[in-house]
Amino acid sequence: MESLMIDKTKSTPEINFDINSGTLWIKGESFPENAAKFYTPILNWIKEYLKKSTSEMVFEFEIIYFNSSTSKIFMTLFDLLDDEVQDGKKVVVNWRCDKENETAIECGEEFKEDLELLPFNILLL
Amino acid sequence: MKTIFTKEDKLIAKAEKLIKSNSFKSLEDEEEYRALLDEYKSLLKQVKRIIKMSDKTQTELKAVSEKLNVISHIDALTDLYNRRHFDEVLQKEWHSALRSKDEIALVMIDIDYFKKYNDTYGHIQGDKCLKRVADIIKAYAKRPRDIVARFGGEEFMIILPETKIKGAVRVGKDILTGVENMKIEHSASPLKQQILTVSIGIASISPSKESSIEELLTEVDKALYTAKNSGRNCLRPI
Structure with a gap:
């Protein structure tokens, strides 16, 4: 599997997942015209990676602004990760924001609040 | 209506009642129904969270946009309205005067020998001086609809709605003496008193279809030039 890298645009964040370090960065602003279209390949990539990898996965979210469609996508992703943790996977989410x-x-x-087992840290920068 | 989700809550209540009634054909059916209901509840919870987050973001954006709106109409140095706001208000007042057949007056104020002042005392002192003059002007044009704006570098403009030339001259005179009374030293001023002074032009018009805003602006500008050519530290109405 190759690392996943998507440059940021005016309305979409930078996505950078380095498979060697197991860290996935989502950084910038997110208000794509079609959130499903933008995030579906990313979600698919994550699902595929989770199937193959056994090592720990860290999600670093540094999102300054996001719209409602994006929050729905994030919830879908967090639900998915929550299930993975229940199945024994090691996943951590760091929600990084300006203090x-x-x-x-x-x-x-x-x-x-909606999560059961997924470690979700709010990091103030 | 206690919440915005009355319909959803009723639906859940109905579904729970159905489960309690034991009317399912098989245990499997009941379990599947329960699972679907749980799924519905958790999705509804998501929707509620999304709405909460979205409301929060919208409130914040609204506050930012209001702040920006204020900033975009204010001159940061003097705290007076800026040229953009002046243009907008003048346009509105012009049309309002056109309908009500009232007069509208403009008072244009220019600091005498300001360049010399800056050259002598420095730009920081010059800025302070602009601020003090701005405060004086604001103090004498204080009816709710009067608008005081920074028009250019050291030029200020007042819009006086429903005001005849006589009323505008009164405001102008107050400002002239107000600035003089501050006795701000201006050693480079060629005027005898060697203090900071202003020159003022005044024009008023009863707008008609034949006249225009540009005409009024030209008139007040001419009046200011006349004041400048009459030795400064004076006002000239047209």
């Missing part, structure tokens, strides 16, 4: 950005912090807390 001044109250909205980003509160949104992180909203995501966290």
Whole structure:
């Protein structure tokens, strides 16, 4: 499997997953015109990777702004990761936000509340 | 309506009632129904969270947009309205005066020998001076609809709606004396008193279909030039 890299655009974040380090960065702003179209290949890639890999996977989210469609996608992803953890996989999510950005912090807390086992850390920068 | 999800809550209540009624044909059917209901509940919870997050973001964006709106109409140095706001308000007041057949007056104020002031005392002192003059102008044009704006570098403009030339001259005189009374030293001023002074042009018009905003602006500009050519530290109405 090859590493996944997608450059950021005006409305989509930078995606960078280095399979050697097992860290997936999602960085920037996310308000794609068609969130399903943008994120489906990424979700598929993650599912495929989870099937093949046994090592720990770390998700680093550094999203300054995201729209409602993106939050639905993130929830789908977190649900998926939550299930993976239940099945014994090692996955961690770091929700990184500026300590001044109250909205980003509160949104992180909203995501966290729905999860059962997935470690979800809110990191203030 | 206690929540925005009344319909969803009713649906869940109905489904739970059905489960309690034991009317399923088989245990498998009941279990499948229960699982579907749980799935529905968890998806509904997601929707509620998305709406909550979206509301939060929208509230924040609204506040930012309001702040930007204020900033985009204010001159940062003097705290007066900027040229953009002046143009917008003048347009509105012009049309309002056209309908009500009222007069509208403009007062244009220019600091005398400001370049010399800057050259002598430095730009930081020059900025402070602009701020003090701006404050004086604001203090004398204080009716709710009066608009004081920074028009250019050291030029200020007041829109006085429903005001005849006589009323505008009164405001102008107050400003002239107000600035003089501050007694800001201006050693490079060729004027005898060697203090900071302003020149003021005043024009008023009762807008008609034959007249235009540009005409009014030209008139007030001419009036200011007349004041400048009459030795400065004075006002000239047209």
